[in-house]
Amino acid sequence: MTLYPALVVCEHCDSVYRKHDLDHDEVARCGRCRAVLYRASRLDIDHLLALTLTAAIVFVIANVSPVIRITVGGMHNEANLLQAISALSQGSALIVGLVAAATLFLVPLLQIVLLGWVLLFARAGRRAPGFGFAMRVLHHIRPWSMTEVFLLGVLVAIVKLSGMLNVIAGPGTYATVVLTVLVTVIAKRDVRILWGRLSGDTDVEWGT
Amino acid sequence: MTALAPRAHELGIVGCHTCGSACSADLPRCPRCGSPLHRRKPDSLARTWAFLIAALILYIPSNVLPVMYTSMLGRGEASTILHGVVEFWKSGSWDIALLIFIASVAVPSTKFLVLGTLLVTVQRRSTWARQQRARLYRFVELIGYWSMLDVVVVALVSALVQFHLLGTAEPRLGIVFFGLVVVLTMCAAMSFDPRLIWDDADGSE
Structure with a gap:
């Protein structure tokens, strides 16, 4: 034993x-x-999968659409998450730009994709190809997912800029609110129960 | 109080970090998920000290150096984190000032103090306030990543305020150090093994 x-x-x-x-x-x-x-x-797999697919759609919206739009003296400018990350990555700040790219973009994306992959097969009571790998990655990246910090940052930036400029929260902000809720529900949850639920407990994958 | 539960090493069991299963202590890897098994996180104290000291050193330039440079109508200004807090406070947004102060100053300082205390007490094999120390550790794990707030704000403001002559904003070196401090303190918290709090001097190993 x-x-x-x-x-x-x-x-x-x-x-x-x-x-x-x-x-x-x-x-x-x-x-x-x-x-x-x-x-x-x-853990109802159907519910979780539905939420994960929703999160995938909202993730695209949150990253493509502008989170903040500012206007000053007839000029305007807007930025989304990826533009904010690239603005941070200029010159000497490149390292922190990479950290931001990982924690705000890459890790949440991986969480949604891997969880969706695992759950899609779990619906049929099966382990997805690469199940063990996906589950291990999900476990290790969990502490580095910072969508909610981005949301708070957006709110602080809005207040900071509204002192001197005309600031409008864009659709990206609203999408980020939804995404924060969804990521919290799906990805902060302990999905380790799937290890025991799905067959294949005796398939020892290591050493390959 | 009922008797406390036995501990894993007394039963020849090791809990897998990755999938949570209880495994025989003589196995090198978890039979269920294939992750390496270890009774305690390897070199926990040395690694935590290393991350913590590195973070503490970088914390100095992250507070002294400006995190952002803004110029409005030709008037340029480089601001540090604390400067930003004071600006918010003066302009009447005391709530935002407090929020940034908590995320950028209070949270990292708390992490330094708590992890330092945990390291010292574990090394002295102290039995003092174990349950409270265990709770402190979980608290530090929970709040750690909120310090990233300032990085997000600098990123957004630098992306938005790009109006050439009217006004521009760009990140400065301080934010790099600050981001690294957050990453390093998170690594420190992750390398600390809370089970060490409960290991007795006369216990195994």
């Missing part, structure tokens, strides 16, 4: 517990350090 599916190990203090089924909205917490062990799984 190498795997103990009935047990759960607290990631924050290494305490071991036997898993119990939880009721709706219940949360299992560690008795030693009070960290969350697991939550009631309301």
